Amino acid sequence: xxxxxxxxxxxxxxxxxxxxxxxxxxxxxxxxxxxxxxxxxxxxxxxxxxxxxxxxxxxxxxxxxxxxxxxxxxxxxxxxxxxxxxxxxxxxxxxxxxxxxxxxxxxxxxxxx
Amino acid sequence: xxxxxxxxxxxxxxxxxxxxxxxxxxxxxxxxxxxxxxxxxxxxxxxxxxxxxxxxxxxxxxxxxxxxxxxxxxxxxxxxxxxxxxxxxxxxxxxxxxxxxxxxxxxxxx
Numbered sequence: 001x002x003x004x005x006x007x008x009x010x011x012x013x014x015x016x017x018x019x020x021x022x023x024x025x026x027x028x029x030x031x032x033x034x035x036x037x038x039x040x041x042x043x044x045x046x047x048x049x050x051x052x053x054x055x056x057x058x059x060x061x062x063x064x065x066x067x068x069x070x071x072x073x074x075x076x077x078x079x080x081x082x083x084x085x086x087x088x089x090x091x092x093x094x095x096x097x098x099x100x101x102x103x104x105x106x107x108x109x110x111x112x113x
Numbered sequence: 114x115x116x117x118x119x120x121x122x123x124x125x126x127x128x129x130x131x132x133x134x135x136x137x138x139x140x141x142x143x144x145x146x147x148x149x150x151x152x153x154x155x156x157x158x159x160x161x162x163x164x165x166x167x168x169x170x171x172x173x174x175x176x177x178x179x180x181x182x183x184x185x186x187x188x189x190x191x192x193x194x195x196x197x198x199x200x201x202x203x204x205x206x207x208x209x210x211x212x213x214x215x216x217x218x219x220x221x222x223x
Contacts, residue, residue, distance in 0.1 A: 004156075033211070040122070042203060043157075043213040058210070090156055100145045100164070100207045104156035 002027045004105035006091050011110045013085075021076045021108045023091035029103070030096030032074035036060060037088040037107075046089075049074055050096065078110065085112045115140045117204055117214035125220040126194050134189040134217050136204030145207040146187040148178055150200050151216075157203065163187060174198070196221045 004025045013019045023032065031050050035043040045058030049068040063082025068074055074093075078085045088109050092102040116139040126132055138144060145164050149157040161172025168180040178189045187204060199221045204214040 006156075035213075040215060042117075042215040043205075045211060048210070088154075092157075101147070101159055101162060102157075102211065103159070104149075106156045107154070109154070 004091060004093055004103060006089075006105040006108050009106065009108060011108055013110070013112050015112055016080045017112075018080055019078050019085075019110065019112075021078065021089055021091075021110070023074045023076065023105060024072055025074075025091075025093045025103075025105075026072060027093060027095075027103065028071070029093035030071070031094045032068070033092040033094075033102065034058075034064070034066065034074070034076045035090045035092065037090055043090065046076065078112075085110060115144065115206055115208045115210075115212045117206055117212050119202075119204055119214040119217045121217045122215070123218045123220065125222060127222045128196050129193050132189075132191045132194045132198070132219070134202050134204075134219070136187045136189065136214060138185050138187065138204075138206045140185075140206060140208040142208065143182065146178075146180060147205040147207070148172065148176070148187070148189045149203045149205060149213075150174075151203065152200050160189070160202075194219075194221055196223065 007022045033048045034046040047066040049055035065077045090107045091105040094102045118137045147162045148160040151157045163170050163180045201216045203216045
C-alpha cells in the first residue's frame, strides 16, 4: 500500500536534547511538508521541500532543521533551540506541479520534559 | 497574506441532523480550497477540494462544500450526520502556500 509513514508514534525526550522525527513516503511525490499542531491552533508550517536537496522555511522554522537527501524521506530535527517543542508533528506530501492535494502521515506526538 | 477563519470552535449536533461548518478565507485571488477531517491522534484525511468550475463540490463520506466568491467562504455541509463523523474538521487554502484554519470540533449526540 502506498502512503506516508511517520515513526515513532510517541516520542519522549529530555530538555536540551535534539530529536529527529522520521517521515517516509512511497507515493513518488515530489513535495513534502512538516507541520506542527497545537490545540486550538490548527496546523502551522515548519519546513517544506519541493524537490530533492532543496527546502524552504515555513512560518515557524526557528529551532527546527530538515534534510531532503532522498525523494522518499524528509526527516525533521527538533533542536534544543526550540523553546516549546512538545506538540503533535504531521508530515505531508503532494505530487507537485499543479496538483495541490496534500496527503498526511499519522503524526508523531513529541513530549519534552 | 493568506488567512483562514473557522468561526465555530466546537459544534454539537444530533445524529441524523444536518450539519454546516463555516470557513472564511482571505486571499487576493481565488485560492485552492480544501476540507480535511482528523480523528483524535491521527493524521488528516482529505474530504474534498475546490480548484475551479462548479462551485458546489462533492466529497467523500457524503460531504459537500460550496464556494461563494462574494462571501470568501467555503462552507462544508452534510445532510445527515452519523456518529462516526465526530472528529475535528479543518479548512485550508493554497495561494502562495498552504494555510489551515484553527479547526472545528464536531460532537455527535446519539
